[in-house]
Amino acid sequence: MPQVLSTREGNLFRTVIKHYEDKQYKRGLKAAEQILKKNPKHGDTMSMKALIMNAQGKTEEAFALAKEALTVDMKSHICWHVYGILYRTNKNYDEAIKAYKFALKLEPESLQIQRDLANLQVQVRDYDGYVQSRFVMLKARPQIRQNWTALAIAYHLEGNLEQAETTLTTYEKSITATPSKTDFENSEAILYKNSIIAERGDIERALEHLETAAKNSLDRLAVMELRATYLAQLGKNEEAVKAYRALLDRNPEHPDYYRGLLGALEIPKDDQTSLKAVYDEYAEQFPRCDAARRLPLDFLTGDAFRTAAKSYLSLMFDKGVPSTFANLKHLYSDLLKKDIMPVLAEEYLSERKSSAEVKDQSKADSSKGEGAALYFLAQHYNYHLSRDLTKAMDYVERALELDNSNVDFHMTKARIYKHQGDIRKASLAMDHARSLDTRDRYINSKAAKYQLRNDENEKALETMGLFTRADTVGGPFADLTDMQCIWFLTEDGEAWQRRGNPGLALKRYHTIFNIFDVWQEDQFDFHSFSLRKGQIRAYVDMIRWEDRVREHPFYFRAALNAVKLYLLMHDKPHASNGVNGADGQKGDAAEKKKAAKKAKKEAQKAEREAAEKASKQDPNKASSSKTKDNEDAKKKDDDPNGLKLAATSTPLEDAMKFLGPVLEFNPKNIDGQIVGFDVYIRRKKYLPALKCLKAALALDKDHSRVREQVQQFRSAIDPVLGSLPPQVQEIIKSEFTS
């Protein structure tokens, strides 16, 4: 039964909403209290109050109040809506959807609730529900193009390409006036439709649509690229050649364009002369073009390669391009090319020596000429496919003789030390390189990374602190976390793990896990934003990217570390007890414990200092209008050193959180399957263990660890087989045959 307020309070209620929307929480609370004084059981106001409290970080109280509000006014859509929002901000999406749906039942006309529901449905990939929601929204407001486009996207994501196209076409037919040429939304919608036609496999029609409807699209590059691709796919080579040439005239550095052009020209793959001629044409036309000179090195062989590589190297050395080696090292998979490269660089050096005129020039800029060639050679002998560290050191020393203040040379020296296995020396050398150019962020990060490899977590953080924002509350580490600096977190965690501090290591890995969660959560804003801006092609790409975000190597590495650490904690619970080394050898367990204690103390000290620093900074903060009180309250971490994480009594269950995505998104990585087996077999989950084992065997049946695991599975399964459900017995008997 609806609860009616007096006019005065009705107005007051509206101001509560307004204050909430403007994020003026204190005022909003005040107004809400005023209403509640007169009407203590007004459900809607109670809900609004709960919503504001939730926004202030008082989640539990907010939930309690919202529940109470529901009991006083079961039939209020506002109460249900708020309840849904609370669930949604606490990431309980299923419950949120239920609450929204209930609110919608009470108030079917509310666009607001419908929109919130739709956003949630696409967030959890309930495409079925999303299509329905979008349909309702379109019905309510068919005049707005966005709603048509949104329905098309819903069909598209659901996999119903035909309906998606029909939806877009239907809208197009209902427009009376031709949209202006600068109408961005229109331009994007047409290209979006084009991509759907192409995705349906009807390239012929896609090309036709592109050449008519999308002809005047504002994204001209996309039209040109799509056209070239379609023409090539349809075998219209003559036109495709023209299309690719037009693209190369715009950007002669794009390898795909060359590939497309060569394909359309139908030059046989082994006709090196003709292939090279095409590239030469562009090299001549664009004297500063790199791609046209470098790409032929990929396919040329023998003397032709030698000549081309030599002229390319000379050009790069003369210019002093620091990335020369990095640009060419992919050629090293070819043995002959790998052997020729250093010879050519040596030739370059001796030729330069014989022509005396350059002598004084090289002093001027050590990164050019002789210095560049020596630098290249040092990197060559440092590279894992062509490693000879004595020679590498020799060349880098010669380069340093030329110029002892060159950052790149010193950096390479540090890397050589690293490959020699002297991590301490490497760290010192890299830090020396950093000191030569303290304004270069790259070398700064590199130095920090080497310090972490040398287990100098504190020093590394200090180094990183040179480039983080000075005024971040919580110091450099908080800033690095905020900025989602994953490489640092990973290396820091690994270093703590080596130093026997599983707590901090786990803490880092969990932080990384949470960053990936944040990326998933970040989508929320775009479900409405992208539509509003009309950027729908990018939006669909993003949705697809998000579906696979945990494929990322950053995730894999951190997750694998975490799973391995949890396994260790399970196997050696006593040794661990919050302190355990990565190798967990008994001999130095005591020493490790000591080190860990020390590390813990240090970490706590750092924490304290950071807190002190923060509190010192705070007074300034408080006076500025941007009070961060609320934020701080919410951000306060009750387990900054991961002691609770390390004290877990269920390490294997904790590991599952990391393991799941590893197996789902990187099934072809044998290391993932191996630790997957390790976890499942300990948990006595025999079928999942067998699944990992079968996958690992399919990947590499001669892997020594996998062969061990086969034995392990046999000895684990034999005694228990009879006690398993008959269906499981049947499967294991037939599937585990080796």
Add this chain to the structure above:
Amino acid sequence: MAEDRQPPNVTEGATAAGDVEEEMQPKSAEDRKAAAALSKLDARGDDESAAPAVDNQLVKNAMDALGGGGAAKAEVKKVKVDAADVNLLVDQLELSKPKATELLKAHDGSAVTAMRAWLQPTFA
């Protein structure tokens, strides 16, 4: 139409309500105006009642042509699934209930076939 009946309601807004934003209190009226203008900057008139270039009658016809919401659905095979089998899969394979049900349905309700299929590597 719905727009004039839109209830006084709460906005979820672009920034999740869970993020505690700084409580900004614009000092002067000018500041407030600026803030309001700023927040409208990217909005593209979501609530415009009608875009001018559209013929309402045509749109209505178009809507009718589109048919009912979520019109053509792929035919879902009707397979009877035993609750005991679902529980077996949930327990043995660590799947969620809906996932287990789906898997069983895809294999005609046979637990053994479903589990065997699940066991095979997903690649190659």
